Amino acid sequence: MGFTSLNYFELFNLSFQFDVDVEAIAGTYRDLQRAVHPDKFAHQGERQKLLAVQKSAEVNDAYQTLKNPLLRALYMLAEQGVDIQLEQKTLQDPIFLMQQMEFREQLEDISQMDEGDEQDQLIASFENSIKRLTADYYCQLGTLLVSSCKVSLENAAIVVRKLKFMNKLSDELERLEETIL
């Protein structure tokens, strides 16, 4: 049970890359949890039991991080020494932000429409555009995050910041859909 020094990827026996088979890691997660389950160490004293609890929490953290693409990207940046400073640093990309404003305005317009087919269609096409954009950003991360040059990692950090806005859009869309249903 000595894997405290392993990073999350090593712990899950994966190579350090952004693309992860989420189904496969679910299986690894179950195996790892079984291996470190505190019940297994019930007869081995308090210290071993405590250690097992810690390992189990660590396996859990690793799994939650690896299965979520945004958390995975943030973790990969942190492992490579990039502090993304989400709280302190604003994004200042006028073209991207103008587009975000337009998306927000569209959502506002859609929410003020009468319910019906036209509104449903607009919601569907809105969902499509943000899904496509989001997929593009994740695609970029695949190459940027495993590059050894600093510029690529900084660009990856910018893409991650943009993804936070895309996630916000899909949250807002979900909220709108809930009010309609």
Place this chain on the structure above:
Amino acid sequence: MAYSEKVIDHYENPRNVGSFDKNDPSIATGMVGAPACGDVMKLQLKINDNGIIEDAKFKTYGCGSAIASSSLVTEWVKGKTIEQAGEITNTTISEELALPPVKIHCSILAEDAIKAAIEDYKSKR
């Protein structure tokens, strides 16, 4: 989390909401976004030939604190020179609105919006 009275006042009666024509040479536009929460803010300043801010408008998609921060800033910058406006810091904004620590990024957003607008003004000249 409880909002301060000032935040609620600005949130319920936001000052100077709207847009100017961004292609007008006397209009400076600052666009900023806060990745932590996905808030987006547009601040526009109408600046005369003497470098004095005659009018300001904003449009913000975000929480109450983000809206209050931008609304407050539009009031503060009016009548100021661009140099004076550039000296407004997130600390003065968050103190005025009594923002809790988790909402400091809203005041940073407003400060950066002023700076971005000033940059836009300079690049247009």
